[in-house]
Amino acid sequence: MMVYDNPDGVKIGLEIHVQLNKLNTKLFCACSTDYHNSEPNTHVCPVCLGLPGSLPVLNRRAVEFAMKVGLALNCEIVEQTQFHRKNYYYPDLPKGFQITQYDFPIASNGKVVIDGEDGEHIIRIKRAHMEEDPGKLMHIGSIEKSKGTLINYNRSGMALIEIVTEPDMRSPKEARRFLDKLRSIMEYLDVFDGDLEGAMRVDANISVMGGERVEVKNISSHKGVEKAALYEIMRQKNFVRRGGKVVLETRHFDELRGVTLSMRSKEEEHDYRYFPEPDLVPLRVADKVPEIIKTLPELPDAKRKRFKTQYGMADMHAKALTSDIKVANFYEEVAQLVDPKAAAVWVADILKGELNYRDISVDAFKVEDMAEIIRFVSSGNITERSGVEIIRTILDKGGDPASIVKEKGLVKVEENIVTKAVDETLEENPEALQDYLRGKEKSLNFLVGQVMKKTAGRSDAKTAREMLLDKIKKLSPK
Amino acid sequence: MAGWASISQIKEKIAEKSAEEVTASYLERIKKSKINAYTTVCEGAIEKAQEIDDKGHNGPLAGIPIAIKDNISTKGIYTTCSSKILQGYVPPYDAHIVERLKDAGAIILGKTNMDEFAMGTSTESSFYGPTLNPWDKERVPGGSSGGSAAVVAAGEAPVSIGSDTGGSVRCPAAFCGVVGLKPTYGTISRYGLISYANSLEQIGPLATCVSDIATLMDIIAGYDSRDSTSVKTEMVYKDALVDDVSGMKIGVPEEYFGEGIDPAVENAVWDAIQFFEELGASWEQTSLPHTSYALAAYYIIAMSEASSNLARFDGTRYGYRSEGDNWHVMASRTRAEGFGPEVKRRILLGTYALSAGYHDKYYLKALKVRTLVKKDFDIAFKKFDCLMTPTMPTPAFRIGEKVEDPLALYLADVNTVPINLAGVPSISLPCGFTDGLPIGLQIIGKHFDETTILKAAYSFEQNTDHHTRRPQEMA
Numbered sequence: 001m002m003v004y005d006n007p008d009g010v011k012i013g014l015e016i017h018v019q020l021n022k023l024n025t026k027l028f029c030a031c032s033t034d035y036h037n038s039e040p041n042t043h044v045c046p047v048c049l050g051l052p053g054s055l056p057v058l059n060r061r062a063v064e065f066a067m068k069v070g071l072a073l074n075c076e077i078v079e080q081t082q083f084h085r086k087n088y089y090y091p092d093l094p095k096g097f098q099i100t101q102y103d104f105p106i107a108s109n110g111k112v113v114i115d116g117e118d119g120e121h122i123i124r125i126k127r128a129h130m131e132e133d134p135g136k137l138m139h140i141g142s143i144e145k146s147k148g149t150l151i152n153y154n155r156s157g158m159a160l161i162e163i164v165t166e167p168d169m170r171s172p173k174e175a176r177r178f179l180d181k182l183r184s185i186m187e188y189l190d191v192f193d194g195d196l197e198g199a200m201r202v203d204a205n206i207s208v209m210g211g212e213r214v215e216v217k218n219i220s221s222h223k224g225v226e227k228a229a230l231y232e233i234m235r236q237k238n239f240v241r242r243g244g245k246v247v248l249e250t251r252h253f254d255e256l257r258g259v260t261l262s263m264r265s266k267e268e269e270h271d272y273r274y275f276p277e278p279d280l281v282p283l284r285v286a287d288k289v290p291e292i293i294k295t296l297p298e299l300p301d302a303k304r305k306r307f308k309t310q311y312g313m314a315d316m317h318a319k320a321l322t323s324d325i326k327v328a329n330f331y332e333e334v335a336q337l338v339d340p341k342a343a344a345v346w347v348a349d350i351l352k353g354e355l356n357y358r359d360i361s362v363d364a365f366k367v368e369d370m371a372e373i374i375r376f377v378s379s380g381n382i383t384e385r386s387g388v389e390i391i392r393t394i395l396d397k398g399g400d401p402a403s404i405v406k407e408k409g410l411v412k413v414e415e416n417i418v419t420k421a422v423d424e425t426l427e428e429n430p431e432a433l434q435d436y437l438r439g440k441e442k443s444l445n446f447l448v449g450q451v452m453k454k455t456a457g458r459s460d461a462k463t464a465r466e467m468l469l470d471k472i473k474k475l476s477p478k
Numbered sequence: 479m480a481g482w483a484s485i486s487q488i489k490e491k492i493a494e495k496s497a498e499e500v501t502a503s504y505l506e507r508i509k510k511s512k513i514n515a516y517t518t519v520c521e522g523a524i525e526k527a528q529e530i531d532d533k534g535h536n537g538p539l540a541g542i543p544i545a546i547k548d549n550i551s552t553k554g555i556y557t558t559c560s561s562k563i564l565q566g567y568v569p570p571y572d573a574h575i576v577e578r579l580k581d582a583g584a585i586i587l588g589k590t591n592m593d594e595f596a597m598g599t600s601t602e603s604s605f606y607g608p609t610l611n612p613w614d615k616e617r618v619p620g621g622s623s624g625g626s627a628a629v630v631a632a633g634e635a636p637v638s639i640g641s642d643t644g645g646s647v648r649c650p651a652a653f654c655g656v657v658g659l660k661p662t663y664g665t666i667s668r669y670g671l672i673s674y675a676n677s678l679e680q681i682g683p684l685a686t687c688v689s690d691i692a693t694l695m696d697i698i699a700g701y702d703s704r705d706s707t708s709v710k711t712e713m714v715y716k717d718a719l720v721d722d723v724s725g726m727k728i729g730v731p732e733e734y735f736g737e738g739i740d741p742a743v744e745n746a747v748w749d750a751i752q753f754f755e756e757l758g759a760s761w762e763q764t765s766l767p768h769t770s771y772a773l774a775a776y777y778i779i780a781m782s783e784a785s786s787n788l789a790r791f792d793g794t795r796y797g798y799r800s801e802g803d804n805w806h807v808m809a810s811r812t813r814a815e816g817f818g819p820e821v822k823r824r825i826l827l828g829t830y831a832l833s834a835g836y837h838d839k840y841y842l843k844a845l846k847v848r849t850l851v852k853k854d855f856d857i858a859f860k861k862f863d864c865l866m867t868p869t870m871p872t873p874a875f876r877i878g879e880k881v882e883d884p885l886a887l888y889l890a891d892v893n894t895v896p897i898n899l900a901g902v903p904s905i906s907l908p909c910g911f912t913d914g915l916p917i918g919l920q921i922i923g924k925h926f927d928e929t930t931i932l933k934a935a936y937s938f939e940q941n942t943d944h945h946t947r948r949p950q951e952m953a
């Protein structure tokens with residue numbers, strides 16, 4: 001077995017804030033979570049604005065969501081909920097403290113398996129705790145030039161789950177793979193929509209060669225985490241090489257320049273003065289675990305395994321089809337209608353690539369259309385290349401497979417037309433035929449091109465080549 | 479028309495005249511007031527009263543004027559906690575109890591003066607200046623609900639609402655010679671009560687008689703989904719108004735008659751206890767051994783919670799706002815200029831008690847003491863139906879007497895704070911006078927057993943006349 005020896009002694013641990021944005025209401029009030037297209041400060045109430053005298057009331061559904069997350073990450077679930085106040089001053093924090101979980105997180109001691117540098121690799125989950133999101137600061141133009149700071153409290157009080165891993169990732173790539181896996185699990189659980197702005201924010205703790213860890217704060221994309229980690233590893237290595245000693249510090253990732261910048265050293269760290277939130281009473285959740293387990297869906301690893309056995313597809317395809325729940329569901333629907341193996345190839349290799357290229361979701365494509373394209377190709381009505389062209393046309397301009405085939409004249413021409421074209425081509429190009437027979441492989445390509453030209457591209461190259469070879473064999477048997 | 483009156487007396491007056499005339503007469507009386515008990519007077523009360531006259535109202539408080547402590551959120555009416563930092567703050571929502579009172583037909587006369595953020599025992603720390611005791615204007619009315627007690631004593635409102643974190647309803651009730659109840663923790667929703675120390679405080683009514691306390695409780699008590707600490711109870715407080723204490727077992731904890739108690743207070747309370755015996759109850763001395771630690775534990779817990787509760791006042795969203803080149807400077811200056819010295823002292827002490835390295839030594843230890851204090855009560859209530867003590871160790875002290883000595887002021891709470899630590903109910907009612915100043919008897923009950931203490935208080939009231947005395951010039 002291949003073994004990754006981690007030459008720089010890289011250790012990466014992540015703290016991921018995931019917004020449970022599939023909840024209808026916020027964590028401690030009844031305000032709607034559907035604020036992304038709304039005017040600032042329209043999804044607020046006395047509670048999430050922290051108005052004097054308001055009190056929090058725990059959203060029970062949020063607790064269920066958090067339990068689902070904990071169980072999906074193979075964690076132990078706490079006996080009863082307990083919330084603390086984390087005290088600090090910041091204008092986006094309307095109460096001057098954040099309600100969070102401290103020594104009794106909802107979930108702890110879990111693990112997630114990723115495809116690591118040397119095969120399956122376990123990332124341990126230290127804890128997952130619930131907390132409320134602060135508001136959002138906004139500036140007119142750049143921070144430096146803005147005349148002031150505007151605060152939008154629509155986000156204030158959104159339910160977050162903060163997932164803290166052990167420093168088990170040994171490379172930036174593994175960090176990214178973990179995040180991809182985590183997002184995948186969250187979307188499987190239907191507690192999270194990763195496409196919404198600010199849905200997942202990451203802090204990365206990075207150390208090399210047994211040195212102190214450096215925390216890079218508030219990275220907003222998986223790619224950003226990978227880039228920040230790459231930069232930070234290089235920076236720390238160079239620093240140590242020049243005789244420096246890495247100290248505990250917090251750094252900020254400048255996404256545009258791809259560098260990390262020092263924010264504050266550990267000495268300046270806050271004392272958050274945690275104490276139990278007196279306005280919330282503990283909620284016993286331990287008894288509910290069996291019930292929640294029953295609601296857990298099939299998760300990515302299990303689905304990947306099942307796809308391989310049930311549909312007989314390659315692991316590579318099973319992995320590609322199960323990383324995104326939407327793609328997985330899409331595939332299974334297509335597989336009901338056409339040959340599952342062909343469907344796997346089409347969805348994993350072709351459709352997914354076209355979607356990624358355009359950065360759009362599989363929602364943009366109809367199951368029925370995918371099935372029809374596969375049917376057209378496998379019945380020999382159209383070529384594979386035409387199948388790809390139909391997918392591209394639907395994604396870019398819309399339409400349905402049948403009318404696109406008609407409009408573009410993609411129906412594969414009858415074989416006798418190809419036979420005729422082959423005969424004509426060989427008759428018209430005796431030199432090329434001779435060249436080929438003398439061993440000049442390239443001449444065959446020329447002949448294939450001629451056949452295609454005669455059929456106006458409606459036959460595919462593979463057929464043309466096969467028929468040419470067939471004919472040549474008949475003409476000059478050896 | 480306005481003046482010292484019970485709800486049923488006011489109802490008669492409304493029937494005779496009108497709600498409008500009754501409200502107008504109170505507003506008139508408030509205008510002439512010399513005790514500085516209101517921070518805001520609601521001129522709009524007249525219209526509300528007219529509405530009741532015009533349309534009629536079948537609520538139990540239809541047309542009854544009421545005063546509300548300035549730390550309870552009232553939609554459209556200034557709510558400042560008697561602090562500069564909330565100057566100009568007009569809440570967009572009503573506290574749960576305000577909704578209930580309005581539904582019952584009550585007319586809000588205004589907001590009452592208090593110690594800034596309810597931090598005090600004298601109402602002297604108010605940004606609006608001290609409220610004067612109607613019995614002696616050189617003396618404090620007690621605190622922190624000093625305004626709420628003084629308006630009732632002075633006949634500037636028949637009933638009022640206060641809040642009690644460590645004695646803030648009972649202390650001014652005792653000093654002003656009125657009745658005040660601190661219910662069991664969880665009985666009345668705190669939604670809309672601006673928090674000082676969440677785990678200790680309860681809203682409580684003040685009135686001239688026990689019967690009005692029960693009437694108010696039937697309206698304002700009860701479960702509210704917006705307060706997670708609120709509890710479902712099926713209590714009818716009016717049912718407790720029975721003149722019968724025969725067989726009642728009274729415990730008298732010796733620790734509540736300790737050092738510094740005024741002999742006149744001690745005598746009056748003992749007289750009251752003996753009077754209960756005449757009425758058919760029995761009493762026995764007992765001990766609540768952890769009482770001496772209660773005061774320190776109370777102040778650590780209250781200040782710790784306060785340091786966090788008051789963090790939201792930073793000038794960003796509402797209330798007073800100072801200037802500054804950036805947010806941190808603006809917020810710091812707002813807090814430096816907006817809070818008074820006692821509030822700052824408690825924020826600093828609370829911040830200290832919660833800080834890394836001190837948290838276990840102070841905050842955690844205080845929580846342990848709290849458990850022990852609770853246990854004292856649990857044990858005592860296995861034997862007794864209720865406990866009786868002086869509410870305050872002395873009658874009302876002079877204005878300015880303890881301002882410079884916060885510790886002396888904190889010591890005045892020694893008989894009231896253990897009750898908040900334990901979360902049990904307790905009522906203060908007049909049981910005598912010394913040099914023209916009222917003395918309060920405190921009756922403490924079991925969790926959710928307001929019935930017993932209301933019954934005891936009602937029986938005492940029915941058979942004595944202390945509650946009928948009123949301040950000289952107010953009569």
Ligand SMILES: [Zn+2]
Nearest residue numbers: 029031045048
């Ligand atoms: Zn809200």
